[in-house]
Every structure is written in structure tokens, then in C-alpha cells.
Amino acid sequence: MHDKIDFSRLERIEPRKGSWETVCARLDSSEKNKFINFIQTRTKYALAASFTVIAFWTTFMTVMLNTNDSEDILIKNVASDELASWYDNLGEQSDDELENLDTYTSISYLLQETK
Amino acid sequence: MDEKVIIKKIQQGSREALGVLWKSHSTNVLNLAFRMLKNRDEAEDVLMDIFVSVPGKIKKFRGDSALNTWLYRLTVNECLMRLRSKKRHTELEEEHIDLVTDSALGSKHEEQTDLDPELLEIGLSKLSAETRSMLWLKDAEDLGIKDLSEIYNMPEGTIKARLSRARTVVKNFLQENLNYA
Numbered sequence: 079m080h081d082k083i084d085f086s087r088l089e090r091i092e093p094r095k096g097s098w099e100t101v102c103a104r105l106d107s108s109e110k111n112k113f114i115n116f117i118q119t120r121t122k123y124a125l126a127a128s129f130t131v132i133a134f135w136t137t138f139m140t141v142m143l144n145t146n147d148s149e150d151i152l153i154k155n156v157a158s159d160e161l162a163s164w165y166d167n168l169g170e171q172s173d174d175e176l177e178n179l180d181t182y183t184s185i186s187y188l189l190q191e192t193k
Numbered sequence: 194m195d196e197k198v199i200i201k202k203i204q205q206g207s208r209e210a211l212g213v214l215w216k217s218h219s220t221n222v223l224n225l226a227f228r229m230l231k232n233r234d235e236a237e238d239v240l241m242d243i244f245v246s247v248p249g250k251i252k253k254f255r256g257d258s259a260l261n262t263w264l265y266r267l268t269v270n271e272c273l274m275r276l277r278s279k280k281r282h283t284e285l286e287e288e289h290i291d292l293v294t295d296s297a298l299g300s301k302h303e304e305q306t307d308l309d310p311e312l313l314e315i316g317l318s319k320l321s322a323e324t325r326s327m328l329w330l331k332d333a334e335d336l337g338i339k340d341l342s343e344i345y346n347m348p349e350g351t352i353k354a355r356l357s358r359a360r361t362v363v364k365n366f367l368q369e370n371l372n373y374a
Contacts, residue, residue: 083363085333087310091227093219094237101215101244102208108245 196260203251215244218261221334222268228329229272229322239271258343265336266344269326276322316366324359331356
């Protein structure tokens with residue numbers, strides 16, 4: 079094409095010696111950084127997982143202890159109710175021997191006791 | 194090594210395949226960056242940045258375009274990003290180039306056999322970095338309009354118009370300066 083600009087007399091430069099080595103070194107460096115970042119990320123995930131497990135364990139243990147405490151209280155409450163009930167019912171049962179004694183026998187018994 | 198094999202191997206992390214790519218394309222990438230940035234050190238930085246980024250970026254490369262087209266696109270984008278970040282993009286804007294009428298195209302077909310390289314450099318500096326790189330890829334690297342359209346993500350018509358205008362700007366500059374010399 080006759081319309082072209084003739085660039086043939088312009089300087090055509092070549093890459094400097096060592097440029098390729100620099101490229102390789104930079105690539106190696108970025109690969110190392112990638113590896114370090116990978117390890118750092120993994121470490122972060124491992125730490126996060128450990129914290130999560132510890133948090134869950136702590137929460138679980140706390141809940142369990144609280145549950146045990148509440149069971150103790152319930153037992154006490156039950157025991158307390160039973161005791162109260164037992165005390166309330168004392169002397170009101172039909173098998174009370176004193177109730178079965180007639181008046182005469184009772185007076186004789188009391189006289190014997192006072193002697 | 195076949196281009197598809199190179200792509201596949203680089204995607205798998207082969208340093209050897211990247212080395213093959215370096216041998217075949219590093220000079221082209223460097224010269225394109227040098228044409229755009231007009232600075233040897235920065236062009237070298239761009240070259241290295243591009244090749245360091247290749248193993249990561251090639252994973253998304255679907256192979257729709259040729260490998261050199263893809264590399265040129267990366268290079269153009271990287272250079273434009275650098276130019277924008279440095280706010281050094283104070284060259285002739287495309288709007289100004291648009292003022293050059295298409296009627297002037299092809300009116301002067303002077304011989305360029307004794308072209309002064311320094312004068313050509315100055316003439317090229319009248320263009321924006323993007324247009325300069327476009328002209329370089331077309332006239333020095335012999336890329337097709339279709340490839341340029343892919344690299345710059347522009348319609349082929351726009352590429353053709355820009356190239357014509359760019360050539361006119363450069364040729365007019367050379368003509369004026371040769372006349373005064």
C-alpha cells in the first residue's frame with residue numbers, strides 16, 4: 079500500500095538482558111505470596127473453626143449445668159411438697175391407733191401412766 | 194509450538210510455554226509500548242508487567258483472537274492506563290485530528306526513501322498515543338484492520354478513518370519540514 083508510513087528506519091528496540099529473569103523472579107515471588115496467603119487464609123479458617131467449637135462447647139456445658147441445677151431444685155421442691163404433705167396428713171389417717179381406743183381404755187391407760 | 198498448545202500450557206502454569214511466548218512476542222510488545230510511551234524504561238516496565246500478568250489473564254482468554262492481537266490489546270490498555278494516570282496525555286486529541294479533511298488524503302504521495310527518522314518521530318508525536326500505536330501496528334507490524342478493530346474495540350470504519358487522518362497529519366508535517374529544510 080503506497081499510502082503507508084515507512085517505519086523501517088525507525089529504531090526497533092530489543093528487551094534488555096535480564097528482563098525475562100526479572101519476569102520469572104516476579105512470578106516466583108507472586109506464587110510464594112499466593113502460597114503464604116493460602117496458608118494464612120487456612121490458618122484463619124482453622125482458628126475461626128476452633129473458636130466456634132470452643133464457643134459451642136462452652137455454651138453446651140453451661141446449658142447442661144443449668145439444667146442439672148434446675149433438676150436439683152425440682153427434686154427439692156418435690157421432696158419439700160412430699161414432706162409438707164406428709165406433715166399435713168399426720169394424725170388424720172384412719173389407722174391411727176389412738177383413734178381406735180375406746181374412752182374407757184384410754185382413761186385406764188392414762189391413769190396407769192400417771193401412777 | 195502451536196499457539197493453542199502454548200495457550201493451554203500457560204493456562205496450566207508452564208513457565209517454558211511462557212518463555213516461548215516471550216521469545217516470539219516480547220520485542221513486538223516492547224516496541225508498541227515504546228511507540229506509545231516514548232520512554233524506553235517505561236516501555237520495558239510495561240513489557241514485564243504484561244508478561245507477569247499473562248499467566249493470570251490467559252485463564253480468561255477464550256482464544257477467539259490471535260495471541261499477538263490479545264497481547265497487543267493488553268499492551269495498549271496498559272500504556273493508556275499509565276498515560277492517563279500520569280496525566281501526560283497532552284498530545285494532539287482526536288477531535289483536532291478530525292479537523293484534517295479527508296480531501297487531503299492521498300493528494301501527496303511523496304517518496305519517503307530519505308526520510309529522517311528523527312523528523313518522523315516528531316511527526317508521530319503529533320498524534321495521540323493511541324492513534325500512534327494504531328499506525329505503528331498497521332504500517333510497521335502489518336496487522337490487519339480486523340485485528341486493529343479487536344485490539345481497540347472500535348468499528349473497522351473508525352479504524353480506517355483514524356489511520357487515514359493520522360497518515361495525513363504525519364505526511365503533512367514531513368512535507369512542511371522537508372520543504373523548509
